[in-house]
Amino acid sequence: MRQIDDDFRSLPLRRLADAALQRARELGAEHADFRLERIRAETLALHDARLEGALDADDLGLAVRVVKNGTWGFASGVELTPEAAVRVAEQAVRVAEVSAPINRERIELAPEPVYSDQEWVSAYEIDPFEVPQSEKVGLLADWSAALLKGADHVSARLLQVKEQKFYADSAGTSTLQQRVRLHPELNAVKIGESGFEDMSTLAPPVGRGYEYLTGTGWDWQNELAQLPELLAEKLAAPSVEAGAYDLVIDPTNLWLTIHESIGHATELDRALGYEAAYAGTSFATFDQLGELVYGSPPMNVTGDRTAVHGLATIGYDDEGVEAQSFDIVRDGILVGYQLDRRMALMKGLGRSNGCAFADSPGHMPMQRMANVSLQPAPGGPSTEELIAGVERGLYIVGDKSWSIDMQRYNFQFTGQRAYRIHHGRLAGQVKDFAYQATTTDFWGSMEAVGGPQTYLLGGAFNCGKGQPGQVAPVSHGCPAALFRGVRILNTVQEAGK
Amino acid sequence: MSLQGMVDKALELSRADDCIVIADHVSSANLRFAGNTLTTNGTMESTRITVISVAGRSSGVVSRSAVRPDQLEELVAAADRAAREAQPAEDAGDLIAGTEPSASWGEPLQPTDIDVFGRFTPALGEVFAAAERGGRRLYGFAEHTLTTTFVGSTRGLRLRHDQPTGRLEVNAKSADLKRSAWSGVATRDFADVDVAALDAQLAERLEWAKNRVELPAGRYETLLPPSAVADLMVYMYWSMGARDALDGRTVFSKPGGGTRVGERLAAIPVTLRSDPGEPGLACAPFTIAHASSRESSVFDNGLPLSPTDWLAEGTLAALRQTRHSARLSGLPVTPSIDNLVMEGPGDGRGLAEMIAATERGLLLTCLWYIRSVDPQTLLLTGLTRDGVYLVEDGHVVGEVNNFRFNESPVDLLGRLTEVGASEPTLPREWNDWFTRTRMPALRVPDFNMSTVSQAS
Numbered sequence: 001m002r003q004i005d006d007d008f009r010s011l012p013l014r015r016l017a018d019a020a021l022q023r024a025r026e027l028g029a030e031h032a033d034f035r036l037e038r039i040r041a042e043t044l045a046l047h048d049a050r051l052e053g054a055l056d057a058d059d060l061g062l063a064v065r066v067v068k069n070g071t072w073g074f075a076s077g078v079e080l081t082p083e084a085a086v087r088v089a090e091q092a093v094r095v096a097e098v099s100a101p102i103n104r105e106r107i108e109l110a111p112e113p114v115y116s117d118q119e120w121v122s123a124y125e126i127d128p129f130e131v132p133q134s135e136k137v138g139l140l141a142d143w144s145a146a147l148l149k150g151a152d153h154v155s156a157r158l159l160q161v162k163e164q165k166f167y168a169d170s171a172g173t174s175t176l177q178q179r180v181r182l183h184p185e186l187n188a189v190k191i192g193e194s195g196f197e198d199m200s201t202l203a204p205p206v207g208r209g210y211e212y213l214t215g216t217g218w219d220w221q222n223e224l225a226q227l228p229e230l231l232a233e234k235l236a237a238p239s240v241e242a243g244a245y246d247l248v249i250d251p252t253n254l255w256l257t258i259h260e261s262i263g264h265a266t267e268l269d270r271a272l273g274y275e276a277a278y279a280g281t282s283f284a285t286f287d288q289l290g291e292l293v294y295g296s297p298p299m300n301v302t303g304d305r306t307a308v309h310g311l312a313t314i315g316y317d318d319e320g321v322e323a324q325s326f327d328i329v330r331d332g333i334l335v336g337y338q339l340d341r342r343m344a345l346m347k348g349l350g351r352s353n354g355c356a357f358a359d360s361p362g363h364m365p366m367q368r369m370a371n372v373s374l375q376p377a378p379g380g381p382s383t384e385e386l387i388a389g390v391e392r393g394l395y396i397v398g399d400k401s402w403s404i405d406m407q408r409y410n411f412q413f414t415g416q417r418a419y420r421i422h423h424g425r426l427a428g429q430v431k432d433f434a435y436q437a438t439t440t441d442f443w444g445s446m447e448a449v450g451g452p453q454t455y456l457l458g459g460a461f462n463c464g465k466g467q468p469g470q471v472a473p474v475s476h477g478c479p480a481a482l483f484r485g486v487r488i489l490n491t492v493q494e495a496g497k
Numbered sequence: 498m499s500l501q502g503m504v505d506k507a508l509e510l511s512r513a514d515d516c517i518v519i520a521d522h523v524s525s526a527n528l529r530f531a532g533n534t535l536t537t538n539g540t541m542e543s544t545r546i547t548v549i550s551v552a553g554r555s556s557g558v559v560s561r562s563a564v565r566p567d568q569l570e571e572l573v574a575a576a577d578r579a580a581r582e583a584q585p586a587e588d589a590g591d592l593i594a595g596t597e598p599s600a601s602w603g604e605p606l607q608p609t610d611i612d613v614f615g616r617f618t619p620a621l622g623e624v625f626a627a628a629e630r631g632g633r634r635l636y637g638f639a640e641h642t643l644t645t646t647f648v649g650s651t652r653g654l655r656l657r658h659d660q661p662t663g664r665l666e667v668n669a670k671s672a673d674l675k676r677s678a679w680s681g682v683a684t685r686d687f688a689d690v691d692v693a694a695l696d697a698q699l700a701e702r703l704e705w706a707k708n709r710v711e712l713p714a715g716r717y718e719t720l721l722p723p724s725a726v727a728d729l730m731v732y733m734y735w736s737m738g739a740r741d742a743l744d745g746r747t748v749f750s751k752p753g754g755g756t757r758v759g760e761r762l763a764a765i766p767v768t769l770r771s772d773p774g775e776p777g778l779a780c781a782p783f784t785i786a787h788a789s790s791r792e793s794s795v796f797d798n799g800l801p802l803s804p805t806d807w808l809a810e811g812t813l814a815a816l817r818q819t820r821h822s823a824r825l826s827g828l829p830v831t832p833s834i835d836n837l838v839m840e841g842p843g844d845g846r847g848l849a850e851m852i853a854a855t856e857r858g859l860l861l862t863c864l865w866y867i868r869s870v871d872p873q874t875l876l877l878t879g880l881t882r883d884g885v886y887l888v889e890d891g892h893v894v895g896e897v898n899n900f901r902f903n904e905s906p907v908d909l910l911g912r913l914t915e916v917g918a919s920e921p922t923l924p925r926e927w928n929d930w931f932t933r934t935r936m937p938a939l940r941v942p943d944f945n946m947s948t949v950s951q952a953s
Contacts, residue, residue, distance in 0.1 A: 047587070051586065054558060055560060056579070057545075057562075060562045061543060094611065103534055133583070189744065189745075198746065276531060278638065401869060401878070403878045406880065407952035407953070409951040410952065432871070434870060468527055468539075491871045
């Protein structure tokens with residue numbers, strides 16, 4: 001178990017929080033919260049086994065959010081002195097006062113127990129920032145060089161983040177947290193006589209340390225060894241015939257469909273219209289809670305901020321709410337939303353389920369996605385058994401292109417590779433494929449989910465939402481699953497060629 | 498210590514062969530609203546010092562926020578160490594030599610704050626009240642940011658750029674949320690924003706939408722308004738990297754090797770260009786690169802930027818590239834510039850005149866969730882959003898359902914039948930990253946609406 005770094009712990013966290021919260025109270029705030037954050041990120045990029053770019057950056061600052069006379073006020077700054085913390089608190093109150101004339105909805109927050117002096121650290125072994133950059137570049141260069149034996153070009157990227165947060169609020173909660181995440185990815189390109197194809201590694205981003213690159217949590221050697229041959233097969237593969245197919249979707253692809261068509265659609269701020277002008281709203285409106293048939297009976301979806309190695313996993317959210325796990329879809333029916341404290345109270349849902357997050361000290365917390373995961377069937381089938389149940393279909397592996405409309409109805413996804421299924425067996429790759437569907441039709445067509453042996457935690461570092469725009473890391477676990485009669489496009493034909 | 502002083506001090510502290518220091522100060526204020534009421538708001542201020550040390554042909558980059566003067570030595574030492582330990586950089590080259598410092602180099606910062614909305618906020622409140630009376634619900638976002646960047650180097654660079662960026666987006670919906678319209682503007686200071694006029698436009702569009710027409714997927718003659726054109730052209734501009742084209746992995750790669758520069762792409766002789774001095778769209782007149790990547794090089798920091806045609810009279814004229822990729826391609830150095838202008842030949846018609854000249858077609862408002870499907874053709878997918886209107890015999894006769902499209906902007910260039918008059922516009926999807934555009938409306942005879950979206 002790692003500990004919170006001493007150099008963050010030794011910052012004047014409590015002193016600055018006390019100064020800011022005291023000043024906010026003096027100025028009449030009904031509620032105030034304070035965050036001091038440091039987010040360190042290192043990006044390494046290689047092209048054809050040579051270092052192309054390296055950036056080691058951090059984002060350090062403090063933020064004060066207040067409610068005064070029922071209106072939000074938020075301000076942030078970078079100077080870590082009590083005097084500066086007081087000024088930021090004064091700015092936050094000033095923002096609330098300027099904004100009050102155009103606010104018609106009184107801000108009130110759902111109650112939450114007070115947690116004093118709590119600490120939480122994510123599950124990782126090796127801090128990637130303690131590993132010399134030359135060692136990391138060397139590993140990526142070796143992997144790239146191996147792939148170049150079967151590819152024309154290889155790109156390699158490694159994103160590493162360490163997020164440290166201190167939170168305190170006027171109710172008395174104070175939390176100190178640290179988490180680490182990694183996203184390694186390699187992409188190989190092969191150029192043929194009539195075009196090119198590329199293929200990326202399937203290893204998901206994870207809440208682990210550098211051990212993820214050295215054998216814990218993913219078999220890199222095996223994946224890298226197979227990739228050139230798979231890419232060559234894809235380049236030579238026939239173009240898919242457009243039409244309706246049964247699909248077996250691998251968790252390396254399905255996680256993204258879950259993210260877009262369930263994760264975002266069940267964010268209550270979207271369902272209530274608060275994202276209407278930007279990310280959009282949701283077909284899963286609040287009046288349908290408990291009634292909407294989201295999918296078929298095998299569909300059970302949970303939200304959690306507790307999954308080990310999950311990217312949205314945390315001890316306490318950015319409103320001081322303890323991390324939880326909760327149901328979103330049960331037996332195919334919509335039964336829950338992702339919440340923050342304001343919306344939980346507004347809609348009479350009791351306590352928040354802990355989904356508030358701000359991506360930096362410069363941004364105000366908003367409702368962001370929990371790890372939203374499709375549950376496997378206990379004792380359920382293997383991927384091979386799912387494939388065996390398909391007469392004519394495709395097995396789709398790895399995520400690639402994605403797009404969904406602003407109410408989360410209509411989506412289109414591609415993948416890293418697709419295999420034709422013929423009489424229950426894989427029959428080689430096809431290319432130029434995309435699947436297109438309406439959310440409830442798609443999930444309604446899910447005939448079976450795989451067992452726990454097919455379950456994988458996928459995810460992304462860069463889920464975007466809100467204005468000003470914020471990015472959030474999030475994981476989605478899922479088994480392989482079988483869908484009947486999904487529309488497959490031929491993307492070359494779509495391009496009018 | 499001022500940021501300029503921090504730059505000078507950091508350069509003094511470096512023990513590397515060469516050093517570049519970039520100091521950024523960002524201040525911003527924002528208001529967000531939904532359903533005719535404020536939802537969130539805030540002000541933000543941040544500083545960042547980026548030290549780029551050069552040792553031989555290697556570089557090391559370390560960037561830290563909220564740096565105190567007493568922390569500079571440690572920051573510079575970390576960058577120097579990173580440079581010494583790094584592999585030789587592929588893009589290594591001579592640093593840009595400094596000439597005269599920017600005239601404003603020594604002037605103090607002038608950050609923005611919530612008071613930038615001093616006149617705008619009351620006007621927004623009045624528009625909320627009018628919308629409430631008119632049965633409309635307004636959603637949107639107003640943001641003003643001022644970014645000041647100082648670039649100094651051991652080769653004498655002392656450059657400064659102050660970049661104001663403002664944007665307002667307003668989305669109006671009917672009370673039942675079934676009809677929706679959008680408008681957005683880019684601004685440098687909010688002094689020129691007329692939110693009441695925007696609301697009036699949106700009210701008219703919601704009226705158009707009262708007559709609902711359901712149409713199936715298919716290929717339609719389509720009028721793309723400037724905002725939609727901006728989103729497609731910005732995506733194409735981002736895809737115009739010379740390195741990737743040289744690698745043979747983009748639509749701008751020539752089969753067998755090289756790039757398609759010099760090839761005619763557009764049926765109509767359109768120009769797509771960038772100019773750091775473009776009136777109303779002014780942006781940094783020199784390269785600012787915090788890290789090297791496919792299309793940027795830290796060695797190019799301070800490189801003067803010149804007006805650049807990407808498409809000249811319908812022909813691909815340049816790709817975005819660094820001095821390094823220019824050495825590889827043998828083409829002129831044409832770095833990225835933070836604005837984009839598209840123009841047709843001669844004086845094009847305004848959108849209203851283009852509507853009047855349409856026998857039957859679709860008029861879009863904007864595009865959304867645009868993503869690459871196939872880089873070989875730059876096939877993009879995405880959605881129409883906040884108003885697709887049916888035009889018949891020169892008049893808007895109703896609102897049509899939304900569609901998912903699958904189209905390539907490169908292919909579209911070859912199928913254009915009309916280019917309208919260019920005007921300043923705000924890209925709907927990409928305005929988090931790119932706001933400075935001037936675009937025409939376009940007429941496409943056969944835009945591929947791949948499927949119907951139920952979203953309203």
